[in-house]
Amino acid sequence: MMIGAEGASSSKKARISENPVSKNRPYFALVVDDDPMIRRIHSMILKSVGFKVEVAENGKEAVDLFRTGAKFHIVFIDMEMPVMDGIEATKAMRAMKVESKIVGVTSRNSETEREVFMQAGLDLCYTKPLTMAKIVPLLEELQKN
Amino acid sequence: MNSNQLQHQVLYMRRSLFDQGYLDSEQLIQLEDLQDDANPNFVEEVVSLFYSDSARLIQNIEQTLSNRPVDFSRLDDILHQFKGSCSSIGAKKVKDACSQFREYCNAGNAEGCSSSFQLIKQEYETLRRRLESYFQMVKQAKAA
Numbered sequence: 144m145m146i147g148a149e150g151a152s153s154s155k156k157a158r159i160s161e162n163p164v165s166k167n168r169p170y171f172a173l174v175v176d177d178d179p180m181i182r183r184i185h186s187m188i189l190k191s192v193g194f195k196v197e198v199a200e201n202g203k204e205a206v207d208l209f210r211t212g213a214k215f216h217i218v219f220i221d222m223e224m225p226v227m228d229g230i231e232a233t234k235a236m237r238a239m240k241v242e243s244k245i246v247g248v249t250s251r252n253s254e255t256e257r258e259v260f261m262q263a264g265l266d267l268c269y270t271k272p273l274t275m276a277k278i279v280p281l282l283e284e285l286q287k288n
Numbered sequence: 289m290n291s292n293q294l295q296h297q298v299l300y301m302r303r304s305l306f307d308q309g310y311l312d313s314e315q316l317i318q319l320e321d322l323q324d325d326a327n328p329n330f331v332e333e334v335v336s337l338f339y340s341d342s343a344r345l346i347q348n349i350e351q352t353l354s355n356r357p358v359d360f361s362r363l364d365d366i367l368h369q370f371k372g373s374c375s376s377i378g379a380k381k382v383k384d385a386c387s388q389f390r391e392y393c394n395a396g397n398a399e400g401c402s403s404s405f406q407l408i409k410q411e412y413e414t415l416r417r418r419l420e421s422y423f424q425m426v427k428q429a430k431a432a
Contacts, residue, residue: 178369180337180376187322187330250372272376274318 170285171214174198175205175232176221176248185219185248185273192275192282201225202232209236215243216285219273222249222260230263237264246281248273294429301422310415315378332423334377341373342382342412349405353398363401364393370408381411 172194174185186196197213199205201224218236222229233245247260247268257268269277289297306313316331323330348366352359367390374383385408392400 178341180334180341180373183334183337184376187327191322250368250375271372
């Protein structure tokens with residue numbers, strides 16, 4: 144009996160063995176969020192399916208990473224952050240011709256706010272928190288491309 | 289208590305956290321699922337980060353509520369952040385209390401905000417106490 148993890152062990156083993164990322168070249172992800180708890184959780188979810196993960200605390204740090212030549216297959220970016228928010232950072236990344244898939248992650252429910260975020264150049268927008276169910280289809284899409 | 293009794297106590301405490309609506313089982317299980325040998329204390333780390341987030345947000349709410357006139361827009365922003373934080377660990381009751389607070393915010397009802405703030409603090413303290421006891425019991429059971 145595994146303490147504190149009833150039913151988790153078998154699903155964990157199944158997920159990792161079916162992980163499409165680990166069978167091929169590594170994929171790189173950037174997690175952009177001012178909340179250290181979210182950075183920790185989202186990084187762990189992505190690492191668990193084989194991503195190499197970097198983190199940034201705000202939009203400016205994310206943009207600076209791309210300016211220095213860093214490349215990521217996918218970016219998960221929060222909407223509301225100090226210094227530079229997700230909307231401005233996404234606009235800046237697209238203006239720099241960043242071709243990474245950019246996925247907005249927000250706890251905002253307002254359709255208007257999400258639409259503004261999408262218009263900045265997102266490929267997708269998810270509600271926090273990220274879950275395995277939201278990430279797996281993204282991996283499969285990266286794998287196909 | 290022997291090892292079996294400790295394990296049963298852990299499961300009982302865990303089931304109570306879910307059944308009494310303190311925690312969302314799906315979210316906690318997802319966090320536990322991510323814990324591995326390389327990150328053996330991941331769940332506790334995340335919960336500690338939740339405590340830090342919550343302490344900061346509670347202080348911000350307190351400060352904002354004490355200002356006159358009350359800045360309901362600012363309060364709504366803070367509560368929105370708090371709700372997001374609660375969602376990450378599945379802190380259901382605290383999250384529901386935050387939703388109630390936000391309704392009073394939207395109505396510009398300062399008294400309602402104050403009373404629901406008391407509820408938020410109460411639910412948060414209860415959750416924190418129960419989680420601390422739970423993780424303490426998990427450690428004891430593992431050591432046994």
